Amino acid sequence: MSTLLIYCRSGFESEAASEISVKAADAGIYGYPKFEALQGYIEFVVNPPHTSLTILEKLRFRDLIFARQWVACDELLDNLPGKDRVTPISEAVARLPKAAELWSETADTTDGRNLNGFAKKLGSAAAAALRQKELMLPRKSKADWRLHLLVLANNRIWVGVSPLVNSSRWEQGINRLKFPADAPSRSTLKLEEAFHYFIPKRMWPERLVGGMRAVDLGAAPGGWTYQLVKLGMFVTSVDNGPMNDDLMETGQVDHKREDAFTFAPGKPVDLMVCDVVEKPSQVIELMAKWAVNGWADRLIFNLKLPMKQRYAEVADCLEQLETILQEHDVGYRLESRHLYHDREEITCYLELG
Ligand SMILES: C[S@@+](CC[C@H](N)C(=O)[O-])C[C@H]1O[C@@H](n2cnc3c(N)ncnc32)[C@H](O)[C@@H]1O
Structure with missing residues (x-):
């Protein structure tokens, strides 16, 4: 063997x-x-x-x-x-x-x-x-x-x-998921798969609950917001680009045309998700800022990996995040995965406290 x-x-x-x-x-x-x-x-x-x-x-x-x-x-x-x-x-x-x-x-x-x-x-x-x-x-x-x-x-x-x-x-x-016909983008499957992979089904009634507050950074056109809305959450969707009209009509979405890197929530939220296309090291800094400020209980974010040394880049970024969390005495669980619906990117789950 x-x-x-x-x-x-x-x-x-x-x-x-x-x-x-x-x-x-x-x-x-x-x-x-x-x-x-x-x-x-x-x-x-x-x-x-x-x-x-x-x-x-x-x-x-x-x-x-x-x-x-x-x-x-x-x-x-x-x-x-x-x-x-x-x-x-x-x-x-x-x-x-x-x-x-x-x-x-x-x-x-x-x-x-x-x-x-x-x-x-x-x-x-x-x-x-x-x-x-x-x-x-x-x-x-x-x-x-x-x-x-x-x-x-x-x-x-x-x-x-x-x-x-x-x-x-x-x-x-491979966890193959069916694309929901009314979703605004195929990206929606990435967040759905992330829920299945990172959050055991028995925890969903506690972790993915209607009425929770979420922030979606880099949200347009709304594939990730769609998943959160479907679960009954109230979502602040941050992106300069336009959001899908049907989503806006649900009344559960507050669209902020702001920069994800300077946006701060009025009060802490249950879940923050981030699909911004930016250098992984910058996304990590943004995630660390949210974690250290206690702005969300849980974070799901993608790291885009167009560079050659993708494993080295991922390892460096995750180490950088863990170092910051440890320096600030923040309790956490961090898991990362190249999901089936991910392409040149990986998805990370950070649970705080
Ligand atoms: C991959 S797309 C997001 C797709 C989205 N998750 C979905 O499922 O439909 C990346 C988005 O990040 C947005 N973006 C890039 N830089 C940003 C920034 N600094 N602040 C806010 N949004 C940004 C882009 O406008 C783009 O809509």
């Missing part, structure tokens, strides 16, 4: 590679990444005495920003015979911890999408055979592991496992 597969957005392989190399090394686990640009996943080869399972034990999946999913594997099954792929897959599965569920996945790329139909059929056939051979537990039984096939071609397949409690709960690590 020397390889850890990490799924990521196509084009972010180098970020995923840098991040796992740094975070594994921090935990005393060394290895090297292998990937080709735009393939939508990387391999991280772990040096002995550790294995990829050690990483799954020692690192928290949610501490990774650029990983959509992680899967501990043995070796790539290559040149699989067309007539019987299930036997070699079964032999590989026999060496893995037992699972009750199998996800047959592809990379989130054009090539991957073309293999989806094949992958689904293979997954069903493999699961049936594996259960018959008692190499998988019966459906719905309690298990600590999930089995993954990552199908690269009809004869090249990775076989591996991820721990249920320390991995993504979505196939391919």
